[in-house]
Amino acid sequence: MEDFLVGMDIGTTNTKVIIFDPDGEQMFATSFRTPIVEDEKLGEVLSTKKLWEKIVETFRKIPEELKKGIRAIGISSLGETVFPVGDEGEVSDGMIWYSPLTRELMEEYIQPLEDLDYFKKTGLSMSWIFSAFKMIYMNERLKLPSNVKWLDTSSFIAYKMTGKIAMDRCLASRTLLLNIKTGEWDEDLLDLFKIPRSSLPELVDCGVNRGNLKKDVAEELGLCRDVVVSVAGQDHIAGAFSAGVFDENRILNSTGTTEVILWGVKKDKLNMFLNLKIPGYNAGFHTVPGFYYLLDGLPTGGYCVEWMIKKVLKKDYDILKNLNYRKNPIYFLPFLRGMFMD
Numbered sequence: 022m023e024d025f026l027v028g029m030d031i032g033t034t035n036t037k038v039i040i041f042d043p044d045g046e047q048m049f050a051t052s053f054r055t056p057i058v059e060d061e062k063l064g065e066v067l068s069t070k071k072l073w074e075k076i077v078e079t080f081r082k083i084p085e086e087l088k089k090g091i092r093a094i095g096i097s098s099l100g101e102t103v104f105p106v107g108d109e110g111e112v113s114d115g116m117i118w119y120s121p122l123t124r125e126l127m128e129e130y131i132q133p134l135e136d137l138d139y140f141k142k143t144g145l146s147m148s149w150i151f152s153a154f155k156m157i158y159m160n161e162r163l164k165l166p167s168n169v170k171w172l173d174t175s176s177f178i179a180y181k182m183t184g185k186i187a188m189d190r191c192l193a194s195r196t197l198l199l200n201i202k203t204g205e206w207d208e209d210l211l212d213l214f215k216i217p218r219s220s221l222p223e224l225v226d227c228g229v230n231r232g233n234l235k236k237d238v239a240e241e242l243g244l245c246r247d248v249v250v251s252v253a254g255q256d257h258i259a260g261a262f263s264a265g266v267f268d269e270n271r272i273l274n275s276t277g278t279t280e281v282i283l284w285g286v287k288k289d290k291l292n293m294f295l296n297l298k299i300p301g302y303n304a305g306f307h308t309v310p311g312f313y314y315l316l317d318g319l320p321t322g323g324y325c326v327e328w329m330i331k332k333v334l335k336k337d338y339d340i341l342k343n344l345n346y347r348k349n350p351i352y353f354l355p356f357l358r359g360m361f362m363d
Contacts, residue, residue, distance in 0.1 A: 031072070040091070063116050099174055111162075151196060190224055194306050260275050325353075
């Protein structure tokens with residue numbers, strides 16, 4: 022029987038599930054709208070219940086001859102969104118990464134963070150989208166118990182599948198709590214935000230074995246129990262790996278709902294970047310151990326295309342094929358969601 026690999030990417034707009042053979046040939050592909058809903062206390066949230074239901078529904082649609090050969094599932098996802106998971110597996114929905122509700126909270130912390138020289142610790146330019154602000158905001162409004170563990174989107178799905186709790190350093194890079202020099206949670210930042218170390222999971226590299234499917238999950242998905250689950254990192258960074266952009270010789274323009282320009286570097290270039298502090302640019306752990314990324318981008322990449330189709334064209338973009346293009350004085354500024362910076 023031929024072996025197959027499943028890649029699942031939970032994006033802001035859509036969640037994609039693709040099956041490949043060992044040579045990388047696509048055998049099956051489908052997608053569904055990522056379930057973002059409105060919550061009274063938290064604004065727009067990623068629904069854990071609906072997301073899991075859609076994942077189960079999707080796996081059940083996979084042809085049986087392919088299901089039997091599935092040996093591993095790799096998960097990538099959007100960043101910054103986090104979910105509090107209790108001891109018994111109870112979980113709350115997570116604030117969507119672009120939520121503006123944490124902006125005022127961020128402003129309270131700007132000076133204390135500057136006093137800690139947070140940029141040299143994290144490689145991040147100031148923004149309210151980072152997970153730490155969501156943790157504080159959600160804790161204040163939901164009165165969460167002290168024993169919760171915070172998981173990013175990919176790690177939450179890996180936990181649902183395996184029962185194992187961990188977070189990879191690529192996705193942890195977007196929390197504002199990870200020290201980019203040590204690869205560990207930063208005690209100074211945890212103290213500042215009053216986030217207990219016990220509420221954060223073990224840190225691991227991308228691509229490591231997170232465990233096999235739990236018996237009930239294997240039955241629910243219609244898969245064998247020995248299927249291995251791993252996390253491939255944040256969506257744009259995982260895409261950079263597949264494009265071979267991690268060894269300083271290439272730069273990637275990655276466009277999803279958002280758009281980024283990304284460069285993979287080693288530690289010497291990272292240290293240069295941390296000393297320069299280029300406005301707007303961010304650094305983090307790459308999906309490839311021993312490499313880092315530097316990136317800048319737009320909060321609206323593919324989102325602008327969707328906006329154009331729905332709000333301006335109100336038709337399919339095929340209509341553009343018949344237009345008579347010419348120069349005009351109109352400029353489009355693609356900041357439909359602002360810049361997510363201070």
